[in-house]
Structure formats: C-alpha cells, structure tokens
Amino acid sequence: MENRELLRVDGLCTDLITARGLYHAVRGVSLQINEGEILGIVGESGCGKSMTAKSILRLNQEDKTFYKGAVYYQAKDGEKEILKLPKKEMNLLRGKEIAMVSQNPMAAFDPLYTVGDQISEMICYHKKIGKKEGMEEAARLLELVGIFPGEKRARQYPHEFSGGMLQRAAIAMMISCSPRLLIADEPTTALDVTMQAQVLEILKKLKDEMHMSVLLITHNFGVVAEICSRVCVMYAGQVVESGTVEEIFRDPIHPYTRALIRGIPRRGGGSEPLETIPGTPPRLNQEIPGCAFAPRCAVAKESCYTCSQEIWSNGSHWSRCAGAAMARSHAEEQQRGGRAG
Amino acid sequence: MxxxxxxxxxxxxxxxxxxxxxxxxxxxxxxxxxxxxxxxxxxxxxxxxxxxxxxxxxxxxxxxxxxxxxxxxxxHGDWGVSYKYQTPVLESILSRAPVTLGLVIGASVLSVGAAIPLGVLSAVKKDRPADRIISILSLVLAAIPPFLLSLLMVFALSKAAPQYPIAGGYEGVGGYLWRMLAPCIALACAKITITLKVTRQGMIEEMKKPYMMNVEAKGMPEANRIWKHGLKNAVIPVISILSVQIGAMIVGAVLVESVFSLSGIGSFLIDSIKASDYPVVQAIILMLVIVFLLASAAADGLYSLIDPRIRARKGK
Structure with missing residues (x-):
C-alpha cells in the first residue's frame, strides 16, 4: 500500500484575474501525495500554498481563474485529470474523494443551519441516504472528533460552538464521506496551543486508522516535524525544495529553507535573537525572470536575478537551487581537503 | 423571551x-x-x-x-362618526378595506415573486447579458410611476381586451381576483426594482463568503448553494425593505385605485382630506400606522425565524 501515488500535481500554474491585473498565484508547482501519508506544504503567507490547495479542488472563481498544468487523481476507476473534469463529476469528487478543511473554522459553516444539518446534508448527498440517518451519522462523527454529546451538539448552531470545536466539527464534516485525501489548510492557525495538539492528533489518527492521505498546509515547521512524512517548501508560488522531513531538517539545501529553519525557536537556544529573513516576498503580478528569492538571499549571485535556476536532486530530496548545493559540497570538500592537508 | x-x-x-x-x-x-x-x-x-x-x-x-x-x-371599537356622511367611520373603512388590502397584498406578492428569482438570477449571472438585461428592465420599471402605468394599462386593456373589467364591481372570489389583477400588476411593477437590487447585492456578497467555498468543497451542487444557503442569508435585508415598502404601496394604491375606479381606502382618504372630514382622515392614518407596526413586527418575527443568532439574543 505504501508509496502508491494518490494525487500528482504536474506543473500547476494558477493565474487569477484581479482588479490590479493578472496575478500569478501558483507558478509551476509539482508534487505528489502517496496513499496513507501526510505531506506538508510550508511557506510564508501569500506564497501560494492555499491557492495550490484550492486549485487541486478547483475552488477558485471559475470565470476569473486560469489553470495550466495538470492534477492527476488515482480514482478507484482509473486516473482522472481534475483540471479537465466536467462540473458534475467535480462535485462527486469534492467531499467524497478529496475533502478540504479550510483555514478559518469560524467561517466554515453557514450561520443559519445547525452543524448537524450541514454535516448530514453532505452525507445525504454523497451517500444517498435519508435525512434521519444523516443526522445520526453526523452525531457519531462529532463524537469521533471529541465533541460530546454528539446528538445534542448536532442540533446546535455554529455560533454556539467555540473556535476549536468548530474546527473539529469541520474536520468531522469533511471526513464524513471517508475521502481518500484530506486537504487541511492551516487547520491549527486560528487555534490555541492545546486545541492545535488535539487537531493534529485527530489528523494523525485519520492517517493511521482510516489510511487517509493528508495534505497539510502550514507555516509552522513544528507542526510539520510532528506529523508529516514529507515536506514541500513553497516560495512565491513555486516549490523550492521538497524531501522527507529528515532530509529537510537535517540537510536543507535551498537558502530559503535554511533561513526558515534557522528561524525556528529552539529549546535551550540561548538569548540571542532569532534569525529573520530580510525583505518581503515578491509581488506576484509580474513575471519573475530569475530566482524569486534572490533579492532576499544571502548567497545570491548576479546570475540568480536573471537566469532560471538549475535543479538539484538526490533521490527523494529535490531543490530548486543547484548553486547552493554545489557551493555547499564545494565547501565540504575544501573542509575535508583542509583537514587532510 | x-x-x-x-x-x-x-x-x-x-x-x-x-x-x-x-x-x-x-x-x-x-x-x-x-x-x-x-x-x-x-x-x-x-x-x-x-x-x-x-x-x-x-x-x-x-x-x-x-x-x-x-x-x-x-x-371601545368606536372610531368616530364621519362629518360628511354622519355614519360610523369604521363601517365605511371596513367596506373599502378588501380593495386596498387586496391591492397591497397582491402587489407585494407579485413584486416579491418576480424580484427574488430575478435578483438571484442576476447575482448568479453577474455582469453577463442576463444580468444586464434584468438591470435595464428593472430601471425602466422603477422609472414609470404607478399611476402612469395604470393609465397605460387601462388604455391597452380597453383596446386589446375589452372584456376585461377595468371598472365596476365584481362577483365572487374569482371575480375579485380577476378584477384586482391588473391594478396589482400596475402597483407591483415599480416596487420590483428595489427588492431585486437588494436581493442581487445580498446574493453577490453571500456567494463570496468563506463558508460558500466550504459548501462547494463539500461537493454540494450549485442549486443547493444558491437556494438553500445563499438565498436564506441574503433574504434578511430584503425583509426589512419589504416592511418599509408596504407604506409606500399604500400611497401608490391611492392613485391606482382612482385610475381603475376602485373604491378603496386610498381614494377614501384623499376624498376625506379634500372634504375636511377629519374623523375619517385621522382614523385612516392611525390605521396605516398600525399596519406599519404590524409589518415591522412581522419582519422582526421573520428575522428570528430565519436567523438563530437573533433568536439567541432575544432569548437572553
């Protein structure tokens, strides 16, 4: 079962029409999610992580979005190209095969219907069962994510739930039809620390017990280290580095990844201030000829601004900055050479 | 509570x-x-x-x-005696009430019945030809005053459908409804625009809300998003508009009544003002205020029926 491909994003570009012109939100993202694994996408806000997630389910406003590239989903009845799927089939895929929990739990539910009604509406639609059974199932799911008593809670409205409970209820809703892939877009950002731990615990349980794949979007490396098996680091609408959690933490190649990891607070890290990355991410309404990170990069060369970067890869570990990899191995060699001499 | x-x-x-x-x-x-x-x-x-x-x-x-x-x-149920007719005011008003009530209720039903579906359609097809056409038509309707539309309709009906009762009495419920249809349409048309615009605006905003993306992510079909989630949320401001519009309708009813020669409360009020028949005037105005209050109470009740948050606030 392990390592069987479930979803493959291939050179995805998402362009949005906005009032200020065309906005290149995603600029050629490729990634792969296998069955039963948790893949993390990390990056600053505005780097296109959420946009990538939304594009996988085609949740952007249809008439104002252009997609390029492809998203292949391995359905039970063969491979499907999501970006070319007709609307009707798309609705059968959303929620049932691929579900998504969005960032703000407060905004996940329609305020005018009970939480149970909104969960059961989805179950009834996808599983073609009656309303009563739907409500019973909703109550059971709420208890599964630790909301008791499910039956009573299902009859309550979103405004009667706390933020953490809403987020868990949203997860309960999204796993109600046993999707094979759950996209969790910053599921812990709006929550306090104890709630965060609970939500992560639920995600882990889903992976272990229901063999669900999870695409976890976050800006928090700590969350990644805790539950992901592989990571993609995104910057300015591109994946700049990907690999297993081990590889990324032990041996980050791309200057951006390295800067991010240096920015993680550490236990016993002493009193020196945390390192921050100077500057701001580029605006994505223009073409970026060279490396998007170059203006903020400590080791950027002149060519970095104009030429596209060579890609470095070593098995599962992959980076958009070959220069940094070379420089590093060069330095290592020199060091070794120095020691030998 | x-x-x-x-x-x-x-x-x-x-x-x-x-x-x-x-x-x-x-x-x-x-x-x-x-x-x-x-x-x-x-x-x-x-x-x-x-x-x-x-x-x-x-x-x-x-x-x-x-x-x-x-x-x-x-x-004690005694609304005074008319100066002019020396008869109880309440009696005269009640005998004319069916016409005006029918006119206002009928016109409300027609205008809402047209405005809400058109407003939703307009919002869903935002900036597309259907939206443009609806928007232009509704502006034209708003620009024609009810009395002018009534006159045009009377002319058109007398030419095209001479058997249609544009004047005189009516017999039975069917006759009443048939007789009221044309004046109701005349009164309804001008009221469509505001309701339509408010519905359209509300729907556009609602469809952009974050929870809508979630409903879409659940895989629910578009009809569910529009009619179950979108409209129920968008209809709240529409209700407040409607409760205010009832007052404006009564004003419009005066003119429509006189063109279609219906003896309703509107024309009675005007006649009484002209004749300085004060007991009638003050009774009708007070009744209008009561109708207004009832409409706003009904709107309040509808809000809490629709929105559980309002219900919760009231319960406290």
Missing amino acids: AVSWLKKLAEYVCILVAVSALIFFMIHLFSPTDPISVIVGGKGSTPEIIENARKKFYLDQPVWKQYLIWVQGIL
Whole structure:
C-alpha cells in the first residue's frame, strides 16, 4: 500500500484575474501525495500554498481563474485529470474523494443551519441516504472528533460552538464521506496551543486508522516535524525544495529553507535573537525572470536575478537551487581537503 | 423571551400614543376649515342645529378632551362618526378595506415573486447579458410611476381586451381576483426594482463568503448553494425593505385605485382630506400606522425565524 501515488500535481500554474491585473498565484508547482501519508506544504503567507490547495479542488472563481498544468487523481476507476473534469463529476469528487478543511473554522459553516444539518446534508448527498440517518451519522462523527454529546451538539448552531470545536466539527464534516485525501489548510492557525495538539492528533489518527492521505498546509515547521512524512517548501508560488522531513531538517539545501529553519525557536537556544529573513516576498503580478528569492538571499549571485535556476536532486530530496548545493559540497570538500592537508 | 416581547409591545404602545396625539392635534389645531361647516353643510342652518352638531361631535369641548374621547372610543371599537356622511367611520373603512388590502397584498406578492428569482438570477449571472438585461428592465420599471402605468394599462386593456373589467364591481372570489389583477400588476411593477437590487447585492456578497467555498468543497451542487444557503442569508435585508415598502404601496394604491375606479381606502382618504372630514382622515392614518407596526413586527418575527443568532439574543 505504501508509496502508491494518490494525487500528482504536474506543473500547476494558477493565474487569477484581479482588479490590479493578472496575478500569478501558483507558478509551476509539482508534487505528489502517496496513499496513507501526510505531506506538508510550508511557506510564508501569500506564497501560494492555499491557492495550490484550492486549485487541486478547483475552488477558485471559475470565470476569473486560469489553470495550466495538470492534477492527476488515482480514482478507484482509473486516473482522472481534475483540471479537465466536467462540473458534475467535480462535485462527486469534492467531499467524497478529496475533502478540504479550510483555514478559518469560524467561517466554515453557514450561520443559519445547525452543524448537524450541514454535516448530514453532505452525507445525504454523497451517500444517498435519508435525512434521519444523516443526522445520526453526523452525531457519531462529532463524537469521533471529541465533541460530546454528539446528538445534542448536532442540533446546535455554529455560533454556539467555540473556535476549536468548530474546527473539529469541520474536520468531522469533511471526513464524513471517508475521502481518500484530506486537504487541511492551516487547520491549527486560528487555534490555541492545546486545541492545535488535539487537531493534529485527530489528523494523525485519520492517517493511521482510516489510511487517509493528508495534505497539510502550514507555516509552522513544528507542526510539520510532528506529523508529516514529507515536506514541500513553497516560495512565491513555486516549490523550492521538497524531501522527507529528515532530509529537510537535517540537510536543507535551498537558502530559503535554511533561513526558515534557522528561524525556528529552539529549546535551550540561548538569548540571542532569532534569525529573520530580510525583505518581503515578491509581488506576484509580474513575471519573475530569475530566482524569486534572490533579492532576499544571502548567497545570491548576479546570475540568480536573471537566469532560471538549475535543479538539484538526490533521490527523494529535490531543490530548486543547484548553486547552493554545489557551493555547499564545494565547501565540504575544501573542509575535508583542509583537514587532510 | 417573554421580556423581550413585552418590551416590544410597550414600544409599540408608546409609538401609537405619540402618533395618535400628533395626528389628532395637528388636524384639530391647524385645521383651515371649521368642522362645523362640513357637518351642517350648505343647508340653511339655524344656530340651534349648529349647537346640536357641536354637542354631538364634542366640538364644544377643549381639544385635549376631544382627543381623550376619541382614544377612549377607539379602545371601545368606536372610531368616530364621519362629518360628511354622519355614519360610523369604521363601517365605511371596513367596506373599502378588501380593495386596498387586496391591492397591497397582491402587489407585494407579485413584486416579491418576480424580484427574488430575478435578483438571484442576476447575482448568479453577474455582469453577463442576463444580468444586464434584468438591470435595464428593472430601471425602466422603477422609472414609470404607478399611476402612469395604470393609465397605460387601462388604455391597452380597453383596446386589446375589452372584456376585461377595468371598472365596476365584481362577483365572487374569482371575480375579485380577476378584477384586482391588473391594478396589482400596475402597483407591483415599480416596487420590483428595489427588492431585486437588494436581493442581487445580498446574493453577490453571500456567494463570496468563506463558508460558500466550504459548501462547494463539500461537493454540494450549485442549486443547493444558491437556494438553500445563499438565498436564506441574503433574504434578511430584503425583509426589512419589504416592511418599509408596504407604506409606500399604500400611497401608490391611492392613485391606482382612482385610475381603475376602485373604491378603496386610498381614494377614501384623499376624498376625506379634500372634504375636511377629519374623523375619517385621522382614523385612516392611525390605521396605516398600525399596519406599519404590524409589518415591522412581522419582519422582526421573520428575522428570528430565519436567523438563530437573533433568536439567541432575544432569548437572553
């Protein structure tokens, strides 16, 4: 079962029409999610992580979005190209095969219907069962994510739930039809620390017990280290580095990844201030000829601004900055050479 | 819950007392004609007749006392006696009520029935040809005053469908509905625009809300998103518009009634103002205020029926 491909994003570009012109939100993202694994996408806000997630389910406003590239989903009845799927089939895929929990739990539910009604509406639609059974199932799911008593809670409205409970209820809703892939877009950002731990615990349980794949979007490396098996680091609408959690933490190649990891607070890290990355991410309404990170990069060369970067890869570990990899191995060699001499 | 209802009730009673006093004193203190001349009319009136009339209509009392007598009468179901006809006001009003009520209710149903689906369609097809066409048509409708539309309809009907009853009485429920149809349409058209625009705007905003993306991510079909989630949320401001529009409808009804020669409350009010028949005028205006309050109470009730958050706030 392990390592069987479930979803493959291939050179995805998402362009949005906005009032200020065309906005290149995603600029050629490729990634792969296998069955039963948790893949993390990390990056600053505005780097296109959420946009990538939304594009996988085609949740952007249809008439104002252009997609390029492809998203292949391995359905039970063969491979499907999501970006070319007709609307009707798309609705059968959303929620049932691929579900998504969005960032703000407060905004996940329609305020005018009970939480149970909104969960059961989805179950009834996808599983073609009656309303009563739907409500019973909703109550059971709420208890599964630790909301008791499910039956009573299902009859309550979103405004009667706390933020953490809403987020868990949203997860309960999204796993109600046993999707094979759950996209969790910053599921812990709006929550306090104890709630965060609970939500992560639920995600882990889903992976272990229901063999669900999870695409976890976050800006928090700590969350990644805790539950992901592989990571993609995104910057300015591109994946700049990907690999297993081990590889990324032990041996980050791309200057951006390295800067991010240096920015993680550490236990016993002493009193020196945390390192921050100077500057701001580029605006994505223009073409970026060279490396998007170059203006903020400590080791950027002149060519970095104009030429596209060579890609470095070593098995599962992959980076958009070959220069940094070379420089590093060069330095290592020199060091070794120095020691030998 | 009970407390909030009592509060609301007290509020309404205060409004009624204030408004009734305002109406009464304005009419009686600033009246340009002496009521007595309306009562006795042009007949050769002796001082004796005048004196009797004064007594009968309490005109010999100070105005504040007349007001109290009037209010007391209303509380006992007596809305006063018409100066002109010397008959109970309530009777005359009730005999004309079906026409005006029918006109206002019918026109409301027609305008809402047209405005909400068109507004939703307009929002879903935002900036596309269907939206543009609806927007232009609704502006044209808003620009035609009801009385003009009524006149045009009367002309058109008398030419194209001479058998349609544009004047005269009616028989039975079917006859009543048939007779009311044309005036209702005439009154409804101008009211479509605002409701439509508010529905459209509300729907556009609602469809952009974050939870809508979630409903889409659940895989629910578009019809569910639009009609179950979108419209229910968008309809809340529409309700407040409607409760206010009822007042404007009654004003419009006056003109439509006269063009379609219906004897309703609107034309009765105008006639009574012209004739300085104050008991009728003040009774009708007070009734309109009551209708207004009922409409706003109904709107309040609908809000809490639709929105659980409002219900929760009231429960506290």
